[in-house]
Amino acid sequence: xxxxxxxxxxxxxxxxxxxxxxxxxxxxxxxxxxxxxxxxxxxxxxxxxxxxxxxxxxxxxxxxxxxxxxxxxxxxxxxxxxxxxxxxxxxxxxxxxxxxxxxxxxxxxxxxxxxxxxxxxxxxxxxxxxxxxxxxxxxxxxxxxxxxxxxxxxxxxxxxxxxxxxxxxxxxxxxxxxxxxxxxxxxxxxxxxxxxxxxxxxxxxxxxxxxxxxxxxxxxxxxxxxxxxxxxxxxxxxxxxxxxxxxxxxxxxxxxxxxxxxxxxxxxxxxxxxxxxxxxxxxxxxxxxxxxxxxxxxxxxxxxxxxxxxxxxxxxxxxxxxxxxxxxxxxxxxxxxxxxxxxxxxxxxxxxxxxxxxxxxxxxxxxxxxxxxxxxxxxxxxxxxxxxxxxxxxxxxxxxxxxxxxxxxxxxxxxxxxxxxxxxxxxxxxxxxxxxxxxxxxxxxxxxxxxxxxxxxxxxxxxxxxxxxxxxxxxxxxxxxxxxxxxxxxxxxxxxxxxxxxxxxxxxxxxxxxxxxxxxxxxxxxxxxxxx
Amino acid sequence: xxxxxxxxxxxxxxxxxxxxxxxxxxxxxxxxxxxxxxxxxxxxxxxxxxxxxxxxxxxxxxxxxxxxxxxxxxxxxxxxxxxxxxxxxxxxxxxxxxxxxxxxxxxxxxxxxxxxxxxxxxxxxxxxxxxxxxxxxxxxxxxxxxxxxxxxxxxxxxxxxxxxxxxxxxxxxxxxxxxxxxxxxxxxxxxxxxxxxxxxxxxxxxxxxxxxxxxxxxxxxxxxxxxxxxxxxxxxxxxxxxxxxxxxxxxxxxxxxxxxxxxxxxxxxxxxxxxxxxxxxxxxxxxxxxxxxxxxxxxxxxxxxxxxxxxxxxxxxxxxxxxxxxxxxxxxxxxxxxxxxxxxxxxxxxxxxxxxxxxxxxxxxxxxxxxxxxxxxxxxxxxxxxx
Numbered sequence: 001x002x003x004x005x006x007x008x009x010x011x012x013x014x015x016x017x018x019x020x021x022x023x024x025x026x027x028x029x030x031x032x033x034x035x036x037x038x039x040x041x042x043x044x045x046x047x048x049x050x051x052x053x054x055x056x057x058x059x060x061x062x063x064x065x066x067x068x069x070x071x072x073x074x075x076x077x078x079x080x081x082x083x084x085x086x087x088x089x090x091x092x093x094x095x096x097x098x099x100x101x102x103x104x105x106x107x108x109x110x111x112x113x114x115x116x117x118x119x120x121x122x123x124x125x126x127x128x129x130x131x132x133x134x135x136x137x138x139x140x141x142x143x144x145x146x147x148x149x150x151x152x153x154x155x156x157x158x159x160x161x162x163x164x165x166x167x168x169x170x171x172x173x174x175x176x177x178x179x180x181x182x183x184x185x186x187x188x189x190x191x192x193x194x195x196x197x198x199x200x201x202x203x204x205x206x207x208x209x210x211x212x213x214x215x216x217x218x219x220x221x222x223x224x225x226x227x228x229x230x231x232x233x234x235x236x237x238x239x240x241x242x243x244x245x246x247x248x249x250x251x252x253x254x255x256x257x258x259x260x261x262x263x264x265x266x267x268x269x270x271x272x273x274x275x276x277x278x279x280x281x282x283x284x285x286x287x288x289x290x291x292x293x294x295x296x297x298x299x300x301x302x303x304x305x306x307x308x309x310x311x312x313x314x315x316x317x318x319x320x321x322x323x324x325x326x327x328x329x330x331x332x333x334x335x336x337x338x339x340x341x342x343x344x345x346x347x348x349x350x351x352x353x354x355x356x357x358x359x360x361x362x363x364x365x366x367x368x369x370x371x372x373x374x375x376x377x378x379x380x381x382x383x384x385x386x387x388x389x390x391x392x393x394x395x396x397x398x399x400x401x402x403x404x405x406x407x408x409x410x411x412x413x414x415x416x417x418x419x420x421x422x423x424x425x426x427x428x429x430x431x432x433x434x435x436x437x438x439x440x441x442x443x444x445x446x447x448x449x450x451x452x453x454x455x456x457x458x459x460x461x462x463x464x465x466x467x468x469x470x471x472x473x474x475x476x477x478x479x480x481x482x483x484x485x486x487x488x489x490x491x492x493x494x495x496x497x498x499x500x501x502x503x504x505x506x507x508x509x510x511x512x513x514x515x516x517x518x519x520x521x522x523x524x525x526x527x528x529x530x531x532x
Numbered sequence: 533x534x535x536x537x538x539x540x541x542x543x544x545x546x547x548x549x550x551x552x553x554x555x556x557x558x559x560x561x562x563x564x565x566x567x568x569x570x571x572x573x574x575x576x577x578x579x580x581x582x583x584x585x586x587x588x589x590x591x592x593x594x595x596x597x598x599x600x601x602x603x604x605x606x607x608x609x610x611x612x613x614x615x616x617x618x619x620x621x622x623x624x625x626x627x628x629x630x631x632x633x634x635x636x637x638x639x640x641x642x643x644x645x646x647x648x649x650x651x652x653x654x655x656x657x658x659x660x661x662x663x664x665x666x667x668x669x670x671x672x673x674x675x676x677x678x679x680x681x682x683x684x685x686x687x688x689x690x691x692x693x694x695x696x697x698x699x700x701x702x703x704x705x706x707x708x709x710x711x712x713x714x715x716x717x718x719x720x721x722x723x724x725x726x727x728x729x730x731x732x733x734x735x736x737x738x739x740x741x742x743x744x745x746x747x748x749x750x751x752x753x754x755x756x757x758x759x760x761x762x763x764x765x766x767x768x769x770x771x772x773x774x775x776x777x778x779x780x781x782x783x784x785x786x787x788x789x790x791x792x793x794x795x796x797x798x799x800x801x802x803x804x805x806x807x808x809x810x811x812x813x814x815x816x817x818x819x820x821x822x823x824x825x826x827x828x829x830x831x832x833x834x835x836x837x838x839x840x841x842x843x844x845x846x847x848x849x850x851x852x853x854x855x856x857x858x859x860x861x862x863x864x865x866x867x868x869x870x871x872x873x874x875x876x877x878x879x880x881x882x883x884x885x886x887x888x889x890x891x892x893x894x895x896x897x898x899x900x901x902x903x904x905x906x907x908x909x910x911x912x913x914x915x916x917x918x919x
Contacts, residue, residue, distance in 0.1 A: 065642040068595065069635040075605050079620025080627050084691050086620075090613025091872045095880055098610035101603035102887040109599045110895055113592030114902075117918060121901050161873070163781035165690045166613070168873040333688055337786040468621035469693050478628045485632060489639060496646050 008475040009081045009467040012482065014449075016073050018442055019486050023067035025441050028142055028189055029196025029231070030060045031108075031135035035128075036223060042128045052216050053131075054119075055505035056200065061116060062496050066489060068109070073482075081475075085456050085466035091168045092158045092175060093148055100144035108137025142192070143185050150181025152457050153448070154249035160352050162332045162340075167460060179245045184448075187238035190231045191444065194404050195437035197228025198430075201411060203501055205430035208422065213504050218420045225411035232404040239401065240296060250458055253451035255308045256387045257394045258293060259283040262307040267294020273395065276387040281308070283391075308384055315357065316380040318459075322358030325351035326368050356460040363464050385453045393443040393450075400440040407433060536878030542778040542868070544877040548611040549854070549867045551884065553847045555607055559600035560721070560843055561836050566594040568725020570637060570664020571718070574657055576729060576740040580650070583657060584911040584919065587641060589732035591919045592902055594641060596895060598634075610880050614784065614870040615854055618692045622684050623674060625702045630667050637663030645919045664725075665718065672717025675846055676710030676759075680767055681791065681858030686784060695859050709762055715755045720839055722748035723819060727835040731828045732906055742823050749820035749835075756812060756842060763849075769795035770856040776868050784869045789861040795849050805848040811841025 034057050041049035075097065078086050086094075111133045118127055151158075157174030158167045169175065201224040207217035254260075259276040260268065261283070270293040274286030297305045306314075328348035332340055360379040361368035371379075407430070414422050452458055456466040539547075569590050577583035590597075609616040620627055636659045644656035683695045683704075694701060726745020730738050773788035780786060799806055815838025822831030850856075852867040871877060911918055 061642060062646070065638045068598075069638045072602060072634055073631055075602060075609075076620060076627055076631055078609065079605075079616045080624055081621070083617035083621035086609065086617035087613055087690055087692070090609050090616060091876050094606065094608075094610030094613055094616070094872070095876055098603065098606035098880060099883050099887075101599060101606040102883055102891070105599045105602055106596065106887075106891045106895075110596035110891075110898055113595055114898055117592040118901065120914075161781065164783050164873075166782075169876045169879070172875070172879045337780070337783065468624070469691065470621065470624055474624050477625065481628060481632065485635070489635075492639070492643060496643060499646070 003472050003476075005470065005472060005475065006464050006467045008472065008479060009470075010463065012081060012475065012479050013077060015479075016070065016077060016482055016486075017449075018445065019490075020067070020070040020074055021441060021445060022438060022490075023063050023070065024142075025192035025195035025437065026063045026199060027060070027067045027138050028192025029194070030056060030063070030199070031131075031138045032193065033196050033200060033223060033227060034060055035131045035135040036227065037220075038128050038131050042124050048215055048219065051505050052220060055216065056220070057115065057131075058500055058506075059203075059497065062493060062500065064112065066493050069489075070486075081468050081470070082456070082466050083468040085461060088166045088461050088466070089151075089155075089158075089457055091166060092151060092155075095169065095172065096144045096148040096151075096175070100141050100148075104137050104139075104141035104144060106137075108134050108141065111137065139189055142189050146185040146188055147176055147178065147181045149448075150178045150184050151175055152455075153184075153253075153452060154178055154180040154245070155457050155460050160355055162329050162348055162352075163337065165333075167457075180242070180249055183238055183241040183245055187235060187242055188444075190234040190238060191437070191441050193231030194228055194235055194408075195441060197224040197231060197408065198404065198433055198437045200224035201228065201407075202430050202432075202434035205422070205427040206501075207504070209424065209427050209431070216505055218415075221411060221422070222415045222420065225408055225415050228404070229408035229412045232401070232408050236398075236401050236405065239398070244297065244299060250452070251306050252308070252311050252383060253385070253390075254297060255306065255311060256385050256390045256451055257447060258305075259286070259387055259391045260293070260305065260307045261309060263304055263310045264307065266298070266304045267291040267301045268297070268305050269293055270296070271391075274391075276391045278387050308387075312380050312384060315360075315383040316376060318354040318357040319360060319376055319379055321351045322354035322356065323361070323368050323371070325353075325355040326358040329355065330369075356455070356457075356462065359462050359465055360454065362462070382454050385451055390447055390451050394447050397440045397443040397447065400436055400443075403433075404437065404440075536875045539878060539881075540779065541871075541874045541877070544874065544881065545778070545867050545871045547881060548607075548871060548877055549847075549851070551881075552604075552607065552612065553844060555600060555604040557840050557843050559597075559604055560839050561724075562597035562600055563594065564668075564721045564839060565724045565728035566590045566597050566637075567664040567668045568721040568723070569729060570660045570725075571668060571722055572725050572729065572741065572744060573660050573664070575744060576726075576737050577657075578736075580653060581908055581911060582737050583653075584645065585733055585737055585906050585908065586729065587644065587660070587919045588906045588911055589729060591641060593898070595638070596898065598638075601634075607880075611872050611877060612854065612865075612870055613872060614686075614690070614692075614782070615865050618682075618684055618686075618865065619674075619855060621692060622682055622694055623677075623705070626670055626674065626705055630670050633663045633666040633670075636660070641919055664721075668721040669714045669718045672714035673705060673710045675717070676713030677705055677707075678855055679713070679763065679795065679846070679850070680707070680709060681770065681856040681861075681864075683859040684857050684863065685860035686863040688785070690783065690785070709759070709767060712755055712759050712762065716752060716759055716842065719748045719752035719755060720816070720842060723752055723816070723823070724832075724835045724839060726823060727819060727832040730823065730826065731832055734905055734907060738826075742826055745823045746820055749816055749823060752838075753813065753816045753820065756816070760809065764794060764796050767795065769793050769797060770853050770861060770864060771797075772866075776852070776866065778868045780869065782869055782871050782873070784863055784865055787862065787864075787866065787869055789856070789864045789866075791856075791858070791861045798849050798851065802848075805845075808841050808845035808848050812838055812845055813841070815839070815841055 034053055037049055037056065038053040041053055111130045114122065114130045115134050118130060122130065156178050157171035158169050161168045200220050204217035204220040204224065207213045259271050259274060261281050269288040269290045271283060272287045272289055274283040276283045293305065294301065325348055328344055331344055332348060358368040360382055361371045361375060364375040364378060365371050410426065414420065454462050454464065456463045569586060573583060573586050577586045640656045640660040640663060644653055684692055685695065686692055723745050726741040726748060729741035733741065768791050770789055770791055771793055773790045776787050815834050818834040819831050819838055822834055853864060854867060854870060855865040857863040
C-alpha cells in the first residue's frame with residue numbers, strides 16, 4: 001500500500017482521539033459519582049462515605065491525569081496536521097474550543113488540585129463544593145467540544161467569505177444551539193456516566209466476590225446502579241434523538257449506517273442484521289423489521305428516508321452547482337481584493353452552498369472546472385462512506401447499550417428490593433463487563449466520524465483537502481512516537497489502576513470501627529449469596 | 533446579530549493582539565514557575581523527601597496553571613486561525629517534542645508517588661526535568677525563529693506550504709539567534725521557578741534554589757541584552773511596503789510586505805514601548821538581588837515584572853507583525869490580515885470579559901487557601917494524599 005499523507009494524518013488523528021477517549025468517559029462519570037458520594041458524606045457525616053469518596057477519587061485521579069495529558073495532543077493536532085481545516089473553519093470551530101478553556105478547563109483544573117490537597121484545608125462543605133466544581137468543569141468541557149464536533153456534522157450559523165477564503169460565523173447562537181450538538185452532548189455525557197457506573201459496579205463486584213471491603217462495595221453498587229440506570233436510559237434515548245436529527249442533517253451517514261441502498265416506500269423497514277456488500281451495493285441475508293426505520297428516522301409513517309443511490313444523484317447535482325460557485329470564486333480571487341462586480345457576486349452567492357462539492361473533484365483534477373463526466377461520477381460516488389464497518393459498529397454499540405440498561409436494572413432491583421444480596425454469577429458478569437462501555441463509546445465515535453467521510457465538515461470541506469502539507473517522514477516520526485509513547489503510558493496507567501484497586505480503600509481504622517460498632521450487622525455480613 | 537458593530541474591527545484586532553500577549557504572559561507567570569521548578573527538581577532536591585517537597589510546592593496548582601497554555605492555543609485558533617494553522621504545522625516536529633514533554637509532566641506529577649521503588653521515582657524525576665526544561669527552551673527558540681521570519685508561503689487559496697528539506701526545516705530552527713532566545717526563556721523560567729521555591733520551601737531546598745536562581749537570573753539578564761544587540765545589528769525586520777488596510781478582509785495576500793530595515797525602528801516610531809525592555813531589565817535585576825538576599829514575596833513579584841517586560845518587548849517590537857514569512861514576505865501574518873471575523877472576535881471578547889474575572893478570582897482564592905510553606909512534615913505525614 002502506498003503511504004498517503006491524508007490517510008496517515010487520519011490514522012494519527014483517529015488513534016490519538018480514540019486513545020484520549022479511553023480516559024474521558026471515566027472522568028466525566030466518575031467525577032459525578034465521587035461528588036454524589038461526598039454529598040452523602042456531608043449530609044450524613046458517616047465516615048464510610050468519606051472513605052468511599054477518597055477511594056474512588058484516587059482511581060479518578062489516576063485516570064484524570066491521562067485524560068488531561070492526551071487532551072493537549074488533541075488541541076495541538078488541528079493546527080499541526082489539519083492546517084487547511086484550521087484556516088478554513090477556525091473562525092467558527094476555534095470559538096467553542098477557546099470557550100472550553102475559559103469556562104471548563106480552568107474550572108476543573110484549578111479545583112482538581114484542591115480536591116486532592118484540600119481535605120485538611122477546607123471545611124466539609126467547602127471541599128464538597130470544590131468536588132462538584134471539578135465535576136461540573138469536566139462536563140462543561142464535554143459540552144463545548146461537542147458543540148465544536150456538532151458543527152462538523154451539521155455546519156449551521158456560518159457562510160463562506162470569498163475574500164478571506166474561509167467559512168465565517170454568522171450566528172454564534174445557532175452554533176451553540178445546533179440540535180446535533182445538543183443531542184450529542186447529552187448522549188456522550190450519559191455514555192460517560194454509564195462507563196463510570198459499570199466501572200464502579202465491576203470493581204465493587206470484584207470486592208464482594210473476594211469478600212473484601214463489603215461496606216464500601218455494597219454502597220458503591222447502590223450508587224452505581226441507580227446512577228447507571230438513569231444514564232443508560234438517557235444514552236439510548238439521546239442516541240435516538242441523534243438519529244432523528246441525522247435524518248435532516250446527515251442523510252448519507254444515516255443511510256450508510258442502515259445499509260439503505262435505495263429509497264424505500266415510507267415507512268422504511270429497519271435492517272436488524274445482514275451483510276452489507278459495498279461493491280454490489282446491496283445487503284445480503286438481511287433481516288428486516290417493517291416500518292421501524294421510518295418511525296425512528298422521521299417520526300412519521302409517510303415521510304421517506306432517502307437511500308444511498310438517490311443521495312449519490314443529489315451529490316452529482318450539487319457538484320455541478322459547486323463548479324459554478326468555484327468558477328465565480330476564482331474570478332473573485334483574480335481581482336486581488338478589488339471591488340467585486342455585482343453580477344459576479346450574485347453568481348457566487350447563488351451557488352456558494354455547494355462550493356464544498358466542487359472541492360471533491362480536487363482529488364481527480366487540479367481545476368474542478370476541467371472535470372470530465374467520468375470524474376464527476378467518481379466524485380459523486382466518493383460521498384458514500386464504506387458501509388459495512390458503519391453498519392456493524394452501530395449495531396454492536398446499540399446492543400451493548402441495551403445490555404447496560406438490563407445490567408443496571410438488575411443490580412438496581414437487587415440493591416433496592418433484595419437487601420443488597422447479589423448472586424455470584426451476576427457479580428462475575430459485572431466484573432467481565434468492565435471493558436464493555438469503552439468498546440461501545442469507541443464504536444460510537446467511529447460511527448460518528450467515519451460516517452462523516454469524505455468530509456471533515458459535512459458538505460463544506462473534504463477531508464482530502466484539510467490536511468497539512470507535511471512530508472511523509474514527518475508523519476511517520478510522530479505516528480511512531482505517539483504509538484510508543486502512548487503504549488508505555490497505557491501500561492503504566494493500567495498497572496497503577498490495578499495496583500490501587502487491589503490495595504483497596506485506605507481505611508482510617510478508628511473512624512470506621514466507631515461507625516460499625518453502632519450499625520446493624522447486615523451490611524457487614526460476609527455472606528453475599530441470597531439466603532434461600 | 534449586529535451587536536458586534538459596536539466595536540470597530542481594527543480595535544477588536546488590537547484588543548485580541550493584546551489578549552494574545554496577556555495569555556502568553558499569564559502562561560509564563562503561572563505555569564512558567566512550574567516549568568522552572570520541574571527543570572530545577574533534580575538539582576535542588578537531593579533526597580526523596582526533598583524532591584517530594586519540591587513537587588508538592590506546585591502539586592495543587594500546576595494543573596490550573598497549564599490551562600493558560602491550553603487556553604492560549606484555543607485563543608489563537610479562535611482569534612487568529614491563520615496563525616494557528618501556519619505555526620502549529622510549520623513547527624511540526626518541534627511542536628511534537630513540546631507535546632511529548634508536556635504530556636510527561638502531568639503524568640510524572642501524579643504517578644511518581646504511587647510506587648515506592650527508588651528507580652521508579654528517579655525515572656519520573658528526570659521525566660519532570662525534561663517536561664520542564666524542554667518546553668522552556670523550545671518556546672524561546674520558537675520566538676527567536678519568529679523574529680527572523682519563518683520559511684512558509686500561502687497559496688492563492690491560503691493553504692500554508694513550507695519550504696526547505698525535511699531536516700533543514702527541523703534543524704534549521706536551531707540556528708544561533710534562536711538558541712540564544714531559547715537561553716533567555718530557559719534561564720528566565722529557571723529564575724522564576726527558583727523564586728517560587730524560595731517562597732514555598734525551607735532550607736536546604738530553599739538555599740539551593742536561591743543559589744541556582746541567582747546564576748540563572750544573571751544569565752537571563754546578559755542573554756536578553758545580547759539578543760537585543762543582535763536584533764539591532766544582525767537581524768532584518770519586516771515592514772509594509774505601502775500603508776496597510778487595517779479593517780479589510782483577513783487575507784494576508786492583500787498586503788505588500790518587504791524584508792529589510794530593523795525591527796528596532798519601532799522604538800523610534802513608538803518611543804513609549806521602551807518601557808517594555810526597561811521593565812525586563814529592572815525586574816530581572818531586582819529579582820537577582822532579591823534571590824541573593826533571600827527575600828521571598830518581593831522576589832517573585834520582581835521576577836514576574838521582568839518576564840512580563842521581556843515577553844511584551846517581543847510583541848511590541850514586532851507590531852503589527854505576528855508571524856513574518858522569510859520566503860515570501862507578502863504571506864506574512866499581521867494583526868490587520870490574519871484575525872477572525874468581526875463577529876467571532878466580538879463574541880470571544882464578550883466571553884473573555886465574562887469568564888476571565890471569574891477565573892482570576894477563583895485562582896486567587898485557591899492560592900490563598902494553599903498559602904504557606906510546604907514542610908517536611910507535610911509530605912511525610914500525608915503520604916496518601918500528597919504527591
